[in-house]
Amino acid sequence: MEYTTLILLLPFLGFILLGLLGTRLRPGVAGAIGTIVTGVVAILCYWTAFEYFGAGRDASGVYPVMIPWNTVWLPFGGSLHIDLGIMLDPISVMMLIVISTVSLMVHIYSFGYMKGERGFQRYYSFLSLFTMSMLGLVLATNIFQMYIFWELVGVSSYLLIGFYYTRKEAVAASKKAFIVTRFADLGFLIGILIYGFYTGSFSFTPDAPLMGTAKMLLPVALGLMFIGGAGKSAMFPLHIWLPDAMEGPTPVSALIHAATMVVAGVYLVARMFPLFIGYAPEVLHITAYVGAFTALYAAVVACVQSDIKRVLAFSTISQIGFMIVALGVCTSSDPHEGGLGYMASMFHLFTHAMFKALLFLGAGCIIHAVHSNEMSAMGGLRKYMPVTHITFLVACLSIAGIWPLSGFFSKDEILAACFNFSPWMGWVMTAIAGLTAFYMFRLYYCIFWGKENTELHTEHRPHEAPLSMTLPLVFLAAVTLVAGWIPFGEFVSSNGQAYHIHIDWTVAGTSLCVAALGIAIATWMYLREDRTVADGLADRFSGLHKAAYHRFYIDEIYQFITHKIIFACISTPIAWFDRHIVDGFMNLLAIVTNKVSWAIRQMQSGYIQRYSIWFLGGALGLAIILLLV
Amino acid sequence: MVQMEYYLIVSTVMMFVGIYGFLTRRNLLAMLISVELILNSVDINFVVFNRFLFPGQLEGFFFSLFAIGISAAETAVAIAIIINIYRNMKNIQVRNLDKMKW
Amino acid sequence: MNITLDLIVFAVLALFIVVSSILAVTTKRILRAATYLLFVLFGTAGIYFQLNYSFLGAVQLLIYAGGITVLYVFSILLTSSEGDQAEKLKKGKFIAGLAATLAALGICLFVMLKHKFLSPVFEHGELPVREIGHALMSAEKYGYVLPFEVISVLLLACIIGGIMIARKR
Numbered sequence: 001m002e003y004t005t006l007i008l009l010l011p012f013l014g015f016i017l018l019g020l021l022g023t024r025l026r027p028g029v030a031g032a033i034g035t036i037v038t039g040v041v042a043i044l045c046y047w048t049a050f051e052y053f054g055a056g057r058d059a060s061g062v063y064p065v066m067i068p069w070n071t072v073w074l075p076f077g078g079s080l081h082i083d084l085g086i087m088l089d090p091i092s093v094m095m096l097i098v099i100s101t102v103s104l105m106v107h108i109y110s111f112g113y114m115k116g117e118r119g120f121q122r123y124y125s126f127l128s129l130f131t132m133s134m135l136g137l138v139l140a141t142n143i144f145q146m147y148i149f150w151e152l153v154g155v156s157s158y159l160l161i162g163f164y165y166t167r168k169e170a171v172a173a174s175k176k177a178f179i180v181t182r183f184a185d186l187g188f189l190i191g192i193l194i195y196g197f198y199t200g201s202f203s204f205t206p207d208a209p210l211m212g213t214a215k216m217l218l219p220v221a222l223g224l225m226f227i228g229g230a231g232k233s234a235m236f237p238l239h240i241w242l243p244d245a246m247e248g249p250t251p252v253s254a255l256i257h258a259a260t261m262v263v264a265g266v267y268l269v270a271r272m273f274p275l276f277i278g279y280a281p282e283v284l285h286i287t288a289y290v291g292a293f294t295a296l297y298a299a300v301v302a303c304v305q306s307d308i309k310r311v312l313a314f315s316t317i318s319q320i321g322f323m324i325v326a327l328g329v330c331t332s333s334d335p336h337e338g339g340l341g342y343m344a345s346m347f348h349l350f351t352h353a354m355f356k357a358l359l360f361l362g363a364g365c366i367i368h369a370v371h372s373n374e375m376s377a378m379g380g381l382r383k384y385m386p387v388t389h390i391t392f393l394v395a396c397l398s399i400a401g402i403w404p405l406s407g408f409f410s411k412d413e414i415l416a417a418c419f420n421f422s423p424w425m426g427w428v429m430t431a432i433a434g435l436t437a438f439y440m441f442r443l444y445y446c447i448f449w450g451k452e453n454t455e456l457h458t459e460h461r462p463h464e465a466p467l468s469m470t471l472p473l474v475f476l477a478a479v480t481l482v483a484g485w486i487p488f489g490e491f492v493s494s495n496g497q498a499y500h501i502h503i504d505w506t507v508a509g510t511s512l513c514v515a516a517l518g519i520a521i522a523t524w525m526y527l528r529e530d531r532t533v534a535d536g537l538a539d540r541f542s543g544l545h546k547a548a549y550h551r552f553y554i555d556e557i558y559q560f561i562t563h564k565i566i567f568a569c570i571s572t573p574i575a576w577f578d579r580h581i582v583d584g585f586m587n588l589l590a591i592v593t594n595k596v597s598w599a600i601r602q603m604q605s606g607y608i609q610r611y612s613i614w615f616l617g618g619a620l621g622l623a624i625i626l627l628l629v
Numbered sequence: 630m631v632q633m634e635y636y637l638i639v640s641t642v643m644m645f646v647g648i649y650g651f652l653t654r655r656n657l658l659a660m661l662i663s664v665e666l667i668l669n670s671v672d673i674n675f676v677v678f679n680r681f682l683f684p685g686q687l688e689g690f691f692f693s694l695f696a697i698g699i700s701a702a703e704t705a706v707a708i709a710i711i712i713n714i715y716r717n718m719k720n721i722q723v724r725n726l727d728k729m730k731w
Numbered sequence: 732m733n734i735t736l737d738l739i740v741f742a743v744l745a746l747f748i749v750v751s752s753i754l755a756v757t758t759k760r761i762l763r764a765a766t767y768l769l770f771v772l773f774g775t776a777g778i779y780f781q782l783n784y785s786f787l788g789a790v791q792l793l794i795y796a797g798g799i800t801v802l803y804v805f806s807i808l809l810t811s812s813e814g815d816q817a818e819k820l821k822k823g824k825f826i827a828g829l830a831a832t833l834a835a836l837g838i839c840l841f842v843m844l845k846h847k848f849l850s851p852v853f854e855h856g857e858l859p860v861r862e863i864g865h866a867l868m869s870a871e872k873y874g875y876v877l878p879f880e881v882i883s884v885l886l887l888a889c890i891i892g893g894i895m896i897a898r899k900r
Contacts, residue, residue, distance in 0.1 A: 609660075609723060613652050616831050623838050631741045632802035633851045636778065637843055639745045642897035643752050643771070645836040651755030653767045658807055661767045666752050666800070669775050680782045681851035687866055690858070691875050693787060697794050698882045702801050702889035708732075715810040716899075725743055 001051060001068040004086050004603065007044050007068040007096070008139065010037050011031035011132035018125030027120035034124035035107040042100035045135075054489060058109055062496030065089040072143055079200045081315070085141035090272055090492045091346055095138035098353045099260050101479070104132045105357065105472035106255040113251050113364050113471035123249070128606035130156035134260050138267060142202040143192050143225075146271070150188070150232070153264065154181050154458055157256050161248040166378060168315055173244035180241040184231020191224030204271055210279065219280035222272060226265075226287055228415050233265025234317045236326065238293040240555050252366060253309060254360030257315050261351035266323045273342055273494065277333050279304045288328020288421070293430060297552070299435040303442065304538075304548045307338060307373045308363050311443050312356070318436060319352050326414040329421035335499040336418055342494035343501075344413030351406035356394040358476035362392040365469055366447060369462040375443075380452030384462040388469045389448050391477040396444045398480045399517045404507075406483035409501070414510045426507075428516050437518030451501025490507060633681040644670035657711050657721040661704065666731065668700045740781060748774035761811070765803045772796045783857050 014037035016481055018030050025033070037507060058064045070085030107127060120376040141147035145559065152325045155178075162174030192202070197215040198221070199206045210218060229235075234242040247255050256262070269276065276284040295318045302314035323443035326345035331338035365388045370377045398407035411433060419426030437581035525534045547553065605611075650663030663664050672693040681687025700719055748771055755767035773797040779788035870876045 112847070208693070607723065608726070609652055613828060614833060616648065616835060618654070620831060620835050620838065623835075623842075627842070631737050631781075633848065634844060635741060635745065638840065639748055639778075641836065641839050641843065642749050645832050645839070646749075646752045646756055648835070649828060649832040652832065653811055653825060654756065658803065658810065659756070659764050662764050662803065663756055665768060665795075666755065666771060669771065669795075670820060673775060673778060675777060676787065680784070681853060682849050684852055684854045687858075687863070687873065688772060690784060690787060691878070692791060693868070695878055695882055697790055698760075698886065701794050701799055702886050704802060705889050705893045706896065708802055709893040711807060712806060712897045721810050 001048065001066065001088070003044060003238050004057075004068050004139070005086065007041055007100075008050070008132055008136050008176070010041050010044075010136065014128035015125050015132060018121055018128060022121050025121055030121035030315075031107075031111050031114075034128055035104070035111070037128060038100070038104045038107045039134070044105045044106060045096040049097055049616065052093050055285075057498075061498065063090050063491075067141055069243070076533065077549050080196060080202070082144045082202055082412045083142050084145055086139045087141040088139070090496070091267070092138045094346060094350060094492055095267060098133065098350055099134050099138065100129065100340075102255055102259040103127070103134075103173060105361070105476060106251045109254075109361050109472045110251045112466040113368060114249060116479065117249075119163065120196055123160075126156055126159045127252075127255070132162065134264075137264060143195065143204060144202045144274075146268070147192055150228070150264065151185065152186065153261050153532055154178060154232070156260055157245070158401065160256060162243045163249055163252065164247070166415045166443055167247065167629075169244075170247040173241075173247040175329060176242040177245050178526040180238055181231045184238050186229020186552065187224040187226045187231075190229065191221045191226075191281075191294055194221040194224065205274055205419055210224065212230075215279060218275065219283045222276055222280045223283045223286070225272065226269060226283065229265030229268040230497070231265070232268075233262050233263065233320045235293075235321070236297050237554060238295065238299070239317050240558055241512050243313045243352075243551070244564055245312050246307070246313050246373075250309065250360060250364030253585065254357045254364065256405075257313065258356040258360050262316060262320055263349050263353065264322065266320060266327065266345060269327045270326065270346060273330070274326065274333065277330060277339075277494075278329075280439055281331065281408070286328070288325050288425070291321040291324030291328055291547065292425065292432075293321075295325065295432045296428065296435075299432050301548050303435065304545055306375050308366065308375060308443060308447065309360075309373050311439060312359055312363055315436065315440065316356055318432065319399070320354065321350070322429070323348050323352070323622050324416055324430075325425070326417050329417050329425060330400055330494065331421065331467050333495045334495070335493045335495065338495035339415035340413060340416075340420060340499075343489050343492055343499055344410060344417050346492045348407075348410035348486045350488070351398070351410045351480070354476055355398040355405075357481045358391060358395040358473060358480060361469070361476065361494040362388050362419070365465040365473070368465055368469070371460065372456075373427065375446040377453050378447045379450040380448070380457075381405040381462055382448040384457075385464045387464060387473060391470075391473040392448070393444065394477045394480055395441045397438050400519060401433055402519075403512065404481075404484060404629075407482050408508075408512075409484035409503070410488075412503060412511060413501065415511050416504045416507045420486055430511055431594070433511055434514035434518040437515040438522045439517045441522035445522060450531070451529040471566075567612050583604075633677060634718055638675040639679070640673040643667075643673070654726060655719050657714070657726075658708075660723065661707055661711070665700065665704070667697040668696065672696050737781070741778075744774050744777045744781065748778075761807050762804070765800060765807060765822055768803070769796055769800045772800065783855065786855060786863055 014034055017024070018034060021030075052066065053063065055063075066088040068086050068088065070083055072081050073084045074082040076082070081143060082622075085222040105293040107124070110127070114123055117123065130153065133156055136149035137146055137153055140149060158174050161177050162170050164170045194217055196202050199215050200212060208215075212470040231238045242257060242262065246253055248257070256619065269284075298317035302311050302318060305311045305314060323345045326341040326348065328341070328343040333339045333342075335343055365385065366378065366381060369374055369381070369385060369388075370529065372378075394405065398405035402406045415426060415429055415433065418429045431585045487501060489501045493499040525531065525537075550556070557612075632705060647666030647670065648665045650666065651660050654660050675689040675693045675696070677689075679686065684690070711721055714726070720723055751767045751770035751774060753770060755764050756765065758764050767804065772791060776788040776791040779785075779791055866873060867875050867879055
């Protein structure tokens with residue numbers, strides 16, 4: 001299966017080609033090149049998946065891990081070396097499908113959405129770079145290679161968020177995203193180094209069982225790695241970059257900040273899952289609590305946001321929280337004995353990528369139509385944009401967890417895993433699922449129903465998006481409709497054995513009821529033209545509403561800590577010391593040298609007679625010395 | 630016959646008079662004249678040493694002969710340079726020739 | 732010490748040379764300096780004659796006195812301007828130059844007079860020109876054909892160089 005190297009090489013070549021040729025290509029041609037390359041990559045990914053799963057299980061009943069290509073890149077001596085290679089196992093193949101599908105859809109969609117934008121070619125070249133890095137991340141054979149691509153993903157995310165680099169907010173958002181994730185990646189890097197130093201290997205699974213110090217320090221290393229994952233996956237309190245990242249073009253949000261890059265943290269935890277279970281289950285449970293809190297926090301905030309992309313951003317954070325929780329509640333690697341969450345998390349990752357990309361792309365169509373992100377500019381759009389409306393509704397139902405859409409199945413598995421862990425966790429997550437249903441339908445009703453902003457709409461009549469944009473919507477909606485019926489446990493499970501998904505109807509029934517309740521409340525509050533109930537509630541709990549609207553002032557706290565405490569109390573004195581003491585000393589040296597040089601320079605008068613008299617004097621002195629000696 | 634040292638004293642005096650002139654004259658041509666004095670004194674030394682110390686040989690003689698030729702060449706080039714300087718600066722005072730320092 | 736004719740001639744020549752050379756470097760007028768230089772060269776030629784090197788003395792007269800001095804005179808005339816008179820020296824520099832020169836002169840004379848040379852032998856008799864010509868054209872030991880040719884090339888280079896440097900651009 002050597003052709004899998006092409007999965008990485010093709011987008012990379014596409015990036016180089018588009019990046020170097022740049023504006024010398026016509027925008028259409030550049031877009032076509034990017035899309036065709038991604039299309040070929042997608043076909044290769046599907047073929048890889050077909051061949052991998054088609055090859056069947058080995059004697060022990062698992063899909064064998066395949067490494068079609070591997071090369072030792074940096075040997076460090078001993079067993080420690082950094083490899084570059086390609087590793088195929090069930091979750092990486094699953095991720096290949098997710099990434100290539102969403103990426104291809106976004107490429108097609110961008111034809112319509114980005115039409116006429118300045119820097120169209122640049123946009124496609126960055127998309128190719130991102131696709132390459134993300135695919136490299138999931139195909140990595142070892143944790144260090146993963147880290148390399150992890151940072152590449154961060155860079156391409158930075159570049160794409162700051163795509164509209166003339167807008168101040170976009171630049172600030174890109175910087176914020178980069179700095180926050182980079183800060184978290186520091187933890188990741190330290191974790192990797194501890195891991196590599198004590199286990200003597202960068203591979204995902206150490207060859208021999210760990211002993212002594214390695215065993216003792218592994219939880220620390222894994223915890224630090226999770227910090228990196230939390231940064232990329234926008235876990236509380238490192239989530240602050242994701243809502244701002246919505247300054248980027250909407251297809252980028254769909255690709256990077258909803259479907260692929262932000263689940264890298266989840267993927268990381270899943271990748272290290274055997275180690276978590278084997279050596280640090282308590283760290284794993286901490287991740288579960290972090291995930292649960294993040295899910296709750298983001299869901300509450302999402303309920304009151306007025307910018308539709310922000311709502312979707314918080315919804316993404318919340319859903320990633322679900323995935324992390326599902327991984328965190330695992331207590332063993334046997335899916336029948338508390339290891340269900342692993343499969344559930346991956347399943348949810350898969351379905352969420354599809355319907356969240358769909359939601360974002362739908363939001364993109366809406367923004368394209370009304371030229372605003374604010375809900376106040378929308379309302380009653382259903383009659384203008386039927387395709388967007390239907391597909392958006394499918395996605396909303398799916399994320400709310402309504403049978404028989406894909407979100408129902410994956411969320412049901414997550415809730416079942418939570419109830420296995422503790423009833424308390426199960427109920428909390430169920431409540432958050434209800435909140436999810438509520439805010440998604442609030443969003444849905446505010447966009448497509450409710451009072452129309454007639455003033456704006458007569459001035460600029462909303463219209464259905466072009467075919468290049470609706471086609472991906474329809475495709476993703478179709479995937480969302482059927483993805484739940486995929487026997488996902490047959491392919492991916494925590495111990496690799498086939499796991500037959502069966503729906504626990506007590507859990508499923510509860511979650512269905514809660515979701516229906518959430519939808520019903522949303523319908524009751526927002527379907528009508530007047531929003532008396534919603535406004536009344538907002539007035540009644542104005543403090544809470546305001547706090548939630550401002551995302552509980554987390555950004556302000558960060559601002560305070562960084563500016564008031566770190567900058568003012570630490571950085572400023574250090575900067576002063578650097579400017580005045582260190583630089584001053586160097587300047588002093590320079591000034592002294594300068595002055596001495598000037599003094600010496602005066603001796604170089606250029607007058608030949610002065611030179612010759614010195615020469616004569618020197619000769620004289622030498623002669624006297626020779627005579628005296 | 631005259632003692633060898635007498636010739637040497639004359640040449641040494643001529644040499645240092647030339648050096649003195651080289652150090653104190655401000656005119657380039659005057660400096661060049663001083664250089665000629667120095668060269669001349671050296672020529673005398675060569676000839677005298679040849680005559681008194683190595684009478685059967687001709688090294689000193691030929692050295693002086695060639696030195697005369699070379700000093701002619703040197704003078705020609707030096708005067709060409711001085712004329713060029715004069716053309717550019719309208720005088721040949723050595724004090725003004727510090728354009729090329731540093 | 733016998734006062735011979737040789738010694739008298741030498742004394743006259745030596746005095747003439749020393750006085751002329753001192754005047755050559757101290758006179759204010761550059762043209763006079765050139766004239767005194769000419770006298771020094773004549774005196775030097777006289778010394779060569781006295782040492783029985785008539786050919787060398789003739790060459791000295793021909794090249795130095797006849798050629799180079801004329802060159803000096805012409806260049807002085809070409810470059811004469813307001814500043815052709817020697818400028819007043821600063822006292823300090825004058826003293827420094829004089830002191831250094833006198834000190835060096837003293838040391839040199841001291842060394843020279845103290846040094847034990849090989850025993851000087853003075854052979855009377857003119858050096859035949861035929862011998863000079865043979866030595867100059869000989870490629871054997873004590874033959875000077877190579878320096879001779881080198882000098883000729885050097886002179887050619889000087890002619891070209893002099894023209895190149897001095898020509899009007």
